[in-house]
Amino acid sequence: MRAFDYAAAATVDDALKLARPGSAFLAGGTTLVDLMKLDVLTPDRVIDVNSLPLKGIRLHAGALRIGALERMSDVAAHPVVTAVHPMISRALLLSASWQLRNMASIGGNLLQRTRCDYFRDVTSACNKRRPGSGCPALTGVNRGHAILGTSDSCVATHASDVAVAFVALEAQVVVRGKDGDRTIPLDDFYRLPGSTPERENALAPGELVAEVVVPTLPWARHSTYLKIRDRQSYEFALTSVAAAVDLKRGVVQDVRLAAGGVGTKPWRLRAVEEALKGGVAMERTFADAAESAVDGARPLAHNAFKTSLLKRSIVRALLDAAGVR
Amino acid sequence: MTTSRRQFFGRAAAVSAGVALTSPLEEAVAAPENDSGVVEVAFKVNGERRKLGVDPRVTLLDALRERLQLTGTKKGCDRGQCGACTVHVDDRRVLSCLTLAVTVQGKEVTTIEGIADGGELHSVQRAFIENDGFQCGFCTSGQIMSAVKVVEEREVRTDDQIREAMSGNICRCGAYPNILAAIKQVKES
Numbered sequence: 237m238r239a240f241d242y243a244a245a246a247t248v249d250d251a252l253k254l255a256r257p258g259s260a261f262l263a264g265g266t267t268l269v270d271l272m273k274l275d276v277l278t279p280d281r282v283i284d285v286n287s288l289p290l291k292g293i294r295l296h297a298g299a300l301r302i303g304a305l306e307r308m309s310d311v312a313a314h315p316v317v318t319a320v321h322p323m324i325s326r327a328l329l330l331s332a333s334w335q336l337r338n339m340a341s342i343g344g345n346l347l348q349r350t351r352c353d354y355f356r357d358v359t360s361a362c363n364k365r366r367p368g369s370g371c372p373a374l375t376g377v378n379r380g381h382a383i384l385g386t387s388d389s390c391v392a393t394h395a396s397d398v399a400v401a402f403v404a405l406e407a408q409v410v411v412r413g414k415d416g417d418r419t420i421p422l423d424d425f426y427r428l429p430g431s432t433p434e435r436e437n438a439l440a441p442g443e444l445v446a447e448v449v450v451p452t453l454p455w456a457r458h459s460t461y462l463k464i465r466d467r468q469s470y471e472f473a474l475t476s477v478a479a480a481v482d483l484k485r486g487v488v489q490d491v492r493l494a495a496g497g498v499g500t501k502p503w504r505l506r507a508v509e510e511a512l513k514g515g516v517a518m519e520r521t522f523a524d525a526a527e528s529a530v531d532g533a534r535p536l537a538h539n540a541f542k543t544s545l546l547k548r549s550i551v552r553a554l555l556d557a558a559g560v561r
Numbered sequence: 562m563t564t565s566r567r568q569f570f571g572r573a574a575a576v577s578a579g580v581a582l583t584s585p586l587e588e589a590v591a592a593p594e595n596d597s598g599v600v601e602v603a604f605k606v607n608g609e610r611r612k613l614g615v616d617p618r619v620t621l622l623d624a625l626r627e628r629l630q631l632t633g634t635k636k637g638c639d640r641g642q643c644g645a646c647t648v649h650v651d652d653r654r655v656l657s658c659l660t661l662a663v664t665v666q667g668k669e670v671t672t673i674e675g676i677a678d679g680g681e682l683h684s685v686q687r688a689f690i691e692n693d694g695f696q697c698g699f700c701t702s703g704q705i706m707s708a709v710k711v712v713e714e715r716e717v718r719t720d721d722q723i724r725e726a727m728s729g730n731i732c733r734c735g736a737y738p739n740i741l742a743a744i745k746q747v748k749e750s
Contacts, residue, residue: 242600242617242663269659270641333729338653469728
């Protein structure tokens with residue numbers, strides 16, 4: 237690990253003042269410390285933000301508001317979260333391990349870096365880590381990589397589970413900088429890689445994630461988060477689907493769908509949602525609608541299975557969320 | 562005369578525990594590459610107040626093992642993937658390999674050395690022995706530190722729920738069935 241200055245910030249203002257090019261904010265450390273050990277991240281100043289008052293989980297003005305420093309385990313177990321948006325709790329509990337959930341913050345979870353092995357290996361080229369150096373995953377081992385939202389520069393997936401649930405629920409992220417707060421829909425917060433995969437989100441240098449705001453949506457209590465992976469626990473998703481269905485007399489009134497493990501960012505499935513509206517909630521309807529999930533998909537040598545796996549995962553998640561199994 | 566690694570660090574710590582870096586041997590272990598300096602951190606370990614001067618790069622795992630001689634906590638992967646380094650910080654199980662020592666300022670750390678009550682083993686330690694919950698033993702202290710919390714978790718009841726709650730602790734010997742049996746024994750007693 238490279239040497240760095242350590243500073244513990246007592247207030248948000250302090251944290252923002254301490255930030256400078258080359259510095260990093262430290263919350264749970266489960267991404268930052270890991271990637272610093274690998275020399276993937278080499279901040280020369282680490283600003284500990286764990287004492288900042290970016291905490292609390294509450295219902296306010298028709299939205300669930302989660303402080304960025306709340307830990308994954310605390311959010312998952314919080315009675316307001318399980319009552320209002322059980323999908324969030326389920327996505328969190330299917331993530332990482334109990335120890336990591338006790339450490340990792342919600343803000344940090346949203347900002348976690350990809351698990352692409354080429355990104356994590358400093359001896360490899362990687363456009364995300366060293367812009368312009370190339371992407372070995374395009375022709376290398378790419379079984380875990382994305383099929384949606386990819387570019388010739390990058391095919392890395394976004395690794396978060398809860399971000400998939402947040403995107404399905406149209407959550408917003410509040411970011412705080414020297415010039416005040418900005419509120420950004422999470423779906424817009426994440427950027428597609430394009431030719432600049434090193435820029436993953438809308439955070440400006442020195443800005444902090446302060447809060448996640450999730451609008452309440454009463455029918456979204458009928459929801460699920462389905463996660464398919466190589467082992468049943470403590471593993472990242474091959475595919476995952478966040479689904480919530482509003483049914484009246486067996487007909488889909490409204491629906492929210494997003495997928496993980498397949499996109500370069502948490503992937504909202506709007507075309508599938510549109511195809512489902514007004515349809516009778518049954519397996520055939522779900523399977524027909526799921527076809528459009530992979531429009532524009534660009535499978536690679538080892539991950540073509542994700543196109544069928546994604547479609548089947550959507551069907552299963554919808555059956556579960558609609559309770560028509 | 563040969564000197565074991567353990568003795569090497571042991572001597573280094575004898576002169577440096579409780580004070581800032583003073584020993585040339587210790588500097589070989591933790592000296593910063595530049596002069597960004599040593600950070601003082603005070604915390605409780607197993608009920609005892611400790612104060613260390615550490616390079617900010619030092620993990621809680623290395624501080625426990627190399628500075629405080631609490632070598633019961635093991636370094637497996639050192640990347641947050643195996644759970645061997647599990648300890649409790651403020652009563653929650655966390656991975657000491659991904660925790661920078663400077664961040665436990667003012668906190669209470671409990672390691673495997675701190676869960677027995679005097680000469681009386683913790684009920685989870687006893688159950689691991691009675692159920693053969695280990696073979697080589699390298700993952701065992703982490704398994705036990707996790708299991709101590711799992712037996713306290715009331716919503717974790719079924720075999721599958723226990724396995725899920727313990728999934729952050731990998732055992733390459735494959736002692737899982739006996740670890741599960743040990744945890745169930747304590748939960749049922």
